[in-house]
Amino acid sequence: MTETPVPYLRLSGVAKTYPGGGGVRATSVDLDEGEMLVLLGPSGCGKTTLLNMVAGLLEPDQGSVLIGGKDLTRVPTHQRNISMVFQTWALFPSMTVAQNVAFGLKMRRVPKAEQRVRVAEALRVVRLEHLADRRPAQLSGGQQQRVALARAIVTRPRVLLLDEPLSSLDHQIRVELRRELRRLQRELGLTGVYVTHDHAEALALGDRILVMRTGEVVEGGEPREVFARPRHRYTAEFLSVGTVLDAEAGSVPGSYRTALGVEVTPAEPAGEQPYGAFCLRPTSIRPVGEWEPGSPGRSRHTATVVSVEYEPAGISYGVQIEGAPVLYLFTSRTDTPTALGDRIVVECDWTEAIPLVAA
Amino acid sequence: MRRTPSWFALTVSVVLLVPLVVVVGMAFNPGAYSVFPPQGLSTRWFEAAWSNPSFRRALGLSVQIAGITVVVGLALALPAALAVVRGAPRVRRAVQAMTFGPLVVPEVLLGLGILILVNRVAGVGNAGVWSIVVGHVLVGIPLAMQVLIAGLSGMSPQLERAAWTLGASRMQAFVRVTLPLAAPAIASAALFLFIFSFDNVSMSLFLSRPGSTPLPIYMYQYIQYRADPTVAAMSTLLIVVGLVAALLVGRLGGLTQIAGRSKK
Numbered sequence: 001m002t003e004t005p006v007p008y009l010r011l012s013g014v015a016k017t018y019p020g021g022g023g024v025r026a027t028s029v030d031l032d033e034g035e036m037l038v039l040l041g042p043s044g045c046g047k048t049t050l051l052n053m054v055a056g057l058l059e060p061d062q063g064s065v066l067i068g069g070k071d072l073t074r075v076p077t078h079q080r081n082i083s084m085v086f087q088t089w090a091l092f093p094s095m096t097v098a099q100n101v102a103f104g105l106k107m108r109r110v111p112k113a114e115q116r117v118r119v120a121e122a123l124r125v126v127r128l129e130h131l132a133d134r135r136p137a138q139l140s141g142g143q144q145q146r147v148a149l150a151r152a153i154v155t156r157p158r159v160l161l162l163d164e165p166l167s168s169l170d171h172q173i174r175v176e177l178r179r180e181l182r183r184l185q186r187e188l189g190l191t192g193v194y195v196t197h198d199h200a201e202a203l204a205l206g207d208r209i210l211v212m213r214t215g216e217v218v219e220g221g222e223p224r225e226v227f228a229r230p231r232h233r234y235t236a237e238f239l240s241v242g243t244v245l246d247a248e249a250g251s252v253p254g255s256y257r258t259a260l261g262v263e264v265t266p267a268e269p270a271g272e273q274p275y276g277a278f279c280l281r282p283t284s285i286r287p288v289g290e291w292e293p294g295s296p297g298r299s300r301h302t303a304t305v306v307s308v309e310y311e312p313a314g315i316s317y318g319v320q321i322e323g324a325p326v327l328y329l330f331t332s333r334t335d336t337p338t339a340l341g342d343r344i345v346v347e348c349d350w351t352e353a354i355p356l357v358a359a
Numbered sequence: 360m361r362r363t364p365s366w367f368a369l370t371v372s373v374v375l376l377v378p379l380v381v382v383v384g385m386a387f388n389p390g391a392y393s394v395f396p397p398q399g400l401s402t403r404w405f406e407a408a409w410s411n412p413s414f415r416r417a418l419g420l421s422v423q424i425a426g427i428t429v430v431v432g433l434a435l436a437l438p439a440a441l442a443v444v445r446g447a448p449r450v451r452r453a454v455q456a457m458t459f460g461p462l463v464v465p466e467v468l469l470g471l472g473i474l475i476l477v478n479r480v481a482g483v484g485n486a487g488v489w490s491i492v493v494g495h496v497l498v499g500i501p502l503a504m505q506v507l508i509a510g511l512s513g514m515s516p517q518l519e520r521a522a523w524t525l526g527a528s529r530m531q532a533f534v535r536v537t538l539p540l541a542a543p544a545i546a547s548a549a550l551f552l553f554i555f556s557f558d559n560v561s562m563s564l565f566l567s568r569p570g571s572t573p574l575p576i577y578m579y580q581y582i583q584y585r586a587d588p589t590v591a592a593m594s595t596l597l598i599v600v601g602l603v604a605a606l607l608v609g610r611l612g613g614l615t616q617i618a619g620r621s622k623k
Contacts, residue, residue: 107522
């Protein structure tokens with residue numbers, strides 16, 4: 001008889017309300033060992049509150065937190081065997097890098113000899129062995145963050161918690177550290193919960209993501225799935241999947257009239273909630289010459305170019321169709337750039353449009 | 360990089376220091392009267408002061424009282440400062456209201472009040488060392504709290520939380536993370552309390568009794584009967600103690616804290 005394995009981390013109906021407002025509504029999520037859960041959302045959406053409840057820094061008003069099968073809801077932080085990396089790094093200023101990293105081991109009464117070995121190993125993993133005797137104030141932001149990471153992993157925590165650890169770093173360092181973090185987490189088989197407002201980080205680091213808004217989870221799933229097929233308007237907008245256009249019920253049941261005046265019948269019928277919007281990816285809209293033949297499921301519109309943005313892989317244009325919101329399209333063709341104010345014809349491929357639930 | 364001090368700062372400093380210079384100068388005068396500038400350099404008045412048993416008793420009492428004031432004052436001011444820095448807004452307001460009261464009331468009135476209280480509770484004439492300590496601690500606490508709050512508020516509460524996540528209990532986190540960072544502020548507060556108590560006149564005046572007088576009161580009484588520079592010598596001692604304390608506080612970075620800005 002095979003048992004379904006108990007998920008490594010389980011939040012059941014965890015909720016917290018603050019007297020002044022905010023907080024998070026009853027949330028449940030399961031996470032397997034070795035997986036990274038990303039909580040994605042803007043400030044105030046409750047992601048840090050959830051993280052703090054896993055850490056034990058906040059006690060939930062209801063619900064339970066189970067780690068490794070044990071109910072740790074009422075257990076104080078220092079007995080949970082978790083680790084946390086903070087946005088402000090929170091390195092102890094009066095200690096050296098090595099002493100900082102050793103702190104967790106010291107609290108757990110690991111013998112000195114073993115401490116030395118494990119600290120050296122952790123510093124080697126984050127490539128900072130040569131800075132072991134420096135103080136935090138002498139390090140750069142990226143280096144401090146790596147020390148914070150070493151300090152958090154050296155204790156072999158059950159769950160590694162990260163609270164927007166890369167937000168205060170320069171873009172270049174952020175991308176670099178993101179990759180290192182992913183590699184480390186995979187190699188060490190760490191289970192983790194990562195909080196961020198940056199969707200690129202969420203997509204790069206998460207095995208599962210939860211998209212949150214004002215205290216509740218809007219949508220969740222594997223990053224690839226959520227990005228390829230968001231279900232909710234909010235998700236599509238937050239992940240910058242594409243241009244979101246309002247839609248209302250169309251002339252025929254099952255069809256919808258979009259803000260561009262085009263009627264679309266999505267392949268997947270709506271569930272309990274009707275669709276309220278459609279998302280067109282930047283690659284689903286393209287500039288066309290008038291001589292090109294059309295095809296079913298595509299519509300053409302004349303539009304004025306209102307913005308031109310150069311990106312590493314191509315050019316992003318914002319085009320305004322009269323009486324409609326601005327559409328954003330992306331083309332990798334940079335040989336004949338269109339200028340601001342030009343009138344062009346764009347073609348929208350509605351077969352690729354993603355139907356979304358609104359509200 | 361040194362900035363040349365402004366003329367204004369120099370003038371003010373000179374004005375503040377002149378009385379001290381005069382007193383110290385008078386202490387070295389060989390003759391038995393207080394003149395400035397001194398007509399020679401003699402240490403006989405320092406010897407005279409030192410060989411005076413009443414002086415030594417008064418000095419010992421001042422040091423004792425100051426020492427107790429530091430210990431008791433810190434023991435009360437530190438938790439209060441922590442409550443102000445870390446506590447909920449309601450707690451903060453309550454603590455501030457309770458502890459800043461003594462700063463508003465004139466010391467003389469406080470001293471008188473304590474004297475009356477002691478007379479009622481313990482009988483007339485029983486005010487002494489402990490009454491003086493009570494008075495010094497009452498006014499010393501808010502002063503010490505200023506220094507402590509400035510020092511503690513520069514510290515992020517994330518640091519203690521980080522310690523908890525690493526397995527430290529609240530007490531361990533406090534001792535291993537918060538205290539070492541607060542040490543300079545605590546030391547500054549201690550020195551500040553010591554000097555405040557050692558130099559205090561207003562309250563000690565009301566609360567000392569014959570045979571139990573701290574040094575400043577003893578000197579005050581001495582001057583009423585004699586005009587020799589012994590008092591100047593004793594004053595020089597007080598000045599030196601004050602200077603040493605101020606230097607130490609400065610090195611600990613405490614002077615900016617006392618001025619109300621935390622060290623950054």
